[in-house]
Amino acid sequence: MAIEKESVKLNLSNELIKAACIVSMKAHDHNQDYVTTSSFTEVLIIAFKGSMAVNDLYDGDHFGETNVDSSVFPSLQRIGEGQLAKVNGPVLLKFINLLNNSGFKYEVEKAVNKNKKILFTGHSFGGAIANLATLWMLDEYTRKQNIKLPFGCVTFGSPLIGDGTLTHAVRREKWTGHFTQFVMEHDIVPRMMLAPKTSVKEHLSDILELILQQKANRVTIDPNQAKDFLENVLVNASTVANHDAFDLMEPTNSLKERLSSDFIKVSPYRPFGIYVFCTRAEDLGANAPRQQLVVENPNAVMQLLFYFLQLPNEDQDLDQFALQSLTDNFSYEQELNNNGLRLENLVYLKNLNIDLWTSNGTTGEAVRTSNQALFELNASAKWCLLAAEEAEKRKKDNENQIKENMRKYKSDQTKIKAKIIEDLLDEVRNYKQKQGDGENDYYEAFKLQNEYVDFQANVNRLEQAKIWDVIIEMVMRKDLPDEFEVWDELVALGTCFRRLYEPLDIANYYRHAKGDGYLAVRPKRYKFTQRWYEHKNVTRFELVSESNFVAEVEELMKEVIKPKNKTIEEIKQGFESITKKVNERICDEKIVNEDVFWGKYILSKLQEKLV
Structure with missing residues (x-):
């Protein structure tokens, strides 16, 4: 049997x-x-x-x-x-x-x-x-x-x-x-x-x-x-x-x-x-x-x-x-x-x-x-x-159908497989590398939106968001097989997507100076992909992960500029806690990856304001 x-x-x-x-x-x-x-x-x-x-x-x-x-x-x-x-x-x-x-x-x-x-x-x-x-x-x-x-x-x-x-x-x-x-x-x-x-x-x-x-x-x-x-x-x-x-x-x-x-x-x-x-x-x-x-x-x-x-x-x-x-x-x-x-x-x-x-x-x-x-x-x-x-x-x-859309042929003659999601991931990887070669990093560049490549990256972000939102909606409607969420390729792509794109979503959120903190309105496409990764690796769910900790930094930055809920000592303790966690993740073999954004530039900016 x-x-x-x-x-x-x-x-x-x-x-x-x-x-x-x-x-x-x-x-x-x-x-x-x-x-x-x-x-x-x-x-x-x-x-x-x-x-x-x-x-x-x-x-x-x-x-x-x-x-x-x-x-x-x-x-x-x-x-x-x-x-x-x-x-x-x-x-x-x-x-x-x-x-x-x-x-x-x-x-x-x-x-x-x-x-x-x-x-x-x-x-x-x-x-x-x-x-x-x-x-x-x-x-x-x-x-x-x-x-x-x-x-x-x-x-x-x-x-x-x-x-x-x-x-x-x-x-x-x-x-x-x-x-x-x-x-x-x-x-x-x-x-x-x-x-x-x-x-x-x-x-x-x-x-x-x-x-x-x-x-x-x-x-x-x-x-x-x-x-x-x-x-x-x-x-x-x-x-x-x-x-x-x-x-x-x-x-x-x-x-x-x-x-x-x-x-x-x-x-x-x-x-x-x-x-x-x-x-x-x-x-x-x-x-x-x-x-x-x-x-x-x-x-x-x-x-x-x-x-x-x-x-x-x-x-x-x-x-x-x-x-x-x-x-x-x-x-x-x-x-x-x-x-x-x-x-x-x-x-x-x-x-x-x-x-x-x-x-x-x-x-x-x-x-x-x-x-x-x-x-x-x-x-x-x-x-x-x-x-x-x-x-x-x-x-x-x-x-x-989802798998087929991930594996569209770029050319019928050469039959070279090019995954739609992976194509977009490669584009944002190139954007990240290019913007990281200068004085700022890709997070700061995307937040400022000063160049045409920043605009292209934003279009890319919206395209990816649409793809993953459709997938998440189908999961929630139970329109996919039960084992779909533990499909290795999905978990791997979802993790790459979350680590590359969530910092851009956070940058866009604080660029427009939204009211509540980002974590309170975090999109499901990042919550789900994070949970898939954590389930595969048999770890507990963390509200603040390697892909969204920069939102906590932004909240501390807001408190420095215009104190509202925290004292200066509480802000310093928050900064030290985030820095310690980032350093621990940098040493974690499961997390270390070229797609992870470590937020060094914005962390140094916050540190300067706290000196």
């Missing part, structure tokens, strides 16, 4: 899946928060215990989401905006307590030191903890410490725990292949967090207790309670699925945003990782072997979570179906014993435009046989799945 070559992950086997499922179920009966198994000498399996207490699932009356702790999960955000992902608050708190107050970290570190593979696992809400543990390890070990240790996460009937930003971050970092989420076709637990607490609280405590007691077959579930619970979850799942489907088909429609934000609060939770839906074709009977439908596209997963929870046909008894949606949560071990959860049964959902609607021909019939559960979906479901696939293609087309 290894999907992404870029990640080092644990390759699953039938034996590992079986061991993970068994120990996940056993974890429910243990007093401690997790259990380990030594069934495999080369693999450490850590299974987490779930909870069925209402307070451990919901915080408040709605969905209980909260921002992730950026010190524990620094990658779980949209890089450019600095927008943190939201996760289930009680589940996050439980994991943080586990991280701080148990031997969990010791178990992990011991396995790492022995170069053992690690498999995190959990059933139901234990799977939610397993997902967070894996995300923590990816950030802590893979990104921070650059340890390429194979590990992964397998869950069984896990609820959704994070929002779309978390999904985006997982795909951006190419971590999808680390997560395998098994879901029985009608299991209600993976869908229940799509409903707010207010809509299900009447039966929630009883239902959670009933689900937990099913494992020992100690209770008979009230069909009316089960039906009411299913209907409430299904209604809210429908709202989320329709909301997302509309977004896929009409991505630029602002009416949807206004309606959803003003009148409808939909669940923030969205799927991530690889989902394996354990399905059974209805016309083959209850004893037929299950087909395991593998889905990577999170938008397609969201649609299937909703459509697979609906009645398969009108003749199905609703009470019976509702009971099945509850009992399915504890049927994973039984399915395992029936050889259902095996890698040989995997069917990959892909190429929907080619396969999903095909009914004639050899290929179509083969697809119909293997993907029977898909062909039983109604037309609306199929259209939503197609929209999910088309949305990904549209984003990829947008990315290819």
Whole structure:
């Protein structure tokens, strides 16, 4: 099931899946928060215990989401905006307590030191903890410490725990292949967090207790309670699925945003990782072997979570179906014993435009046989799945268009590649060198605008600003693939652009004597490109960077000329702080580059005024 070559992950086997499922179920009966198994000498399996207490699932009356702790999960955000992902608050708190107050970290570190593979696992809400543990390890070990240790996460009937930003971050970092989420076709637990607490609280405590007691077959579930619970979850799942489907088909429609934000609060939770839906074709009977439908596209997963929870046909008894949606949560071990959860049964959902609607021909019939559960979906479901696939293609087309515009041929005859952005960068590099050969530097020359070359440089600056503003706008509208912001060439070009052009923007800003300080109105094209660079180099965001510190110098210069907010001592301290930071950056191998403007001329001018 290894999907992404870029990640080092644990390759699953039938034996590992079986061991993970068994120990996940056993974890429910243990007093401690997790259990380990030594069934495999080369693999450490850590299974987490779930909870069925209402307070451990919901915080408040709605969905209980909260921002992730950026010190524990620094990658779980949209890089450019600095927008943190939201996760289930009680589940996050439980994991943080586990991280701080148990031997969990010791178990992990011991396995790492022995170069053992690690498999995190959990059933139901234990799977939610397993997902967070894996995300923590990816950030802590893979990104921070650059340890390429194979590990992964397998869950069984896990609820959704994070929002779309978390999904985006997982795909951006190419971590999808680390997560395998098994879901029985009608299991209600993976869908229940799509409903707010207010809509299900009447039966929630009883239902959670009933689900937990099913494992020992100690209770008979009230069909009316089960039906009411299913209907409430299904209604809210429908709202989320329709909301997302509309977004896929009409991505630029602002009416949807206004309606959803003003009148409808939909669940923030969205799927991530690889989902394996354990399905059974209805016309083959209850004893037929299950087909395991593998889905990577999170938008397609969201649609299937909703459509697979609906009645398969009108003749199905609703009470019976509702009971099945509850009992399915504890049927994973039984399915395992029936050889259902095996890698040989995997069917990959892909190429929907080619396969999903095909009914004639050899290929179509083969697809119909293997993907029977898909062909039983109604037309609306199929259209939503197609929209999910088309949305990904549209984003990829947008990315290819940007790359093409960066690689226009200067001459059709010579076929010499000349990147538009790099051409403009070279022009401003020449301008910087030429203006730096005289008494001033390119910053001061651009600020004065005394020569025609200064005017040309300003035209160049505006052209570059337009290119990057369009790119940033597309990123913010989510019109590009999730991994776009970590594309090496983009990060490199963005860094060169920021270091060469931001001083010119600052010079232009203070040339026109604007009111507020520059940093208060700093353009997104510089914030985003800076964040991309810092994310790639695993460093924290700095408000004052190597490309904009001159704005701080300008503010101190204004205070010297016309004191307003600072005393002379405070100005001197500010100057010393900036000078020290500049000298540190001059010695930093990651920052030293011909494109960086060190502001020596304006720093010396400020120093003269302070003497």
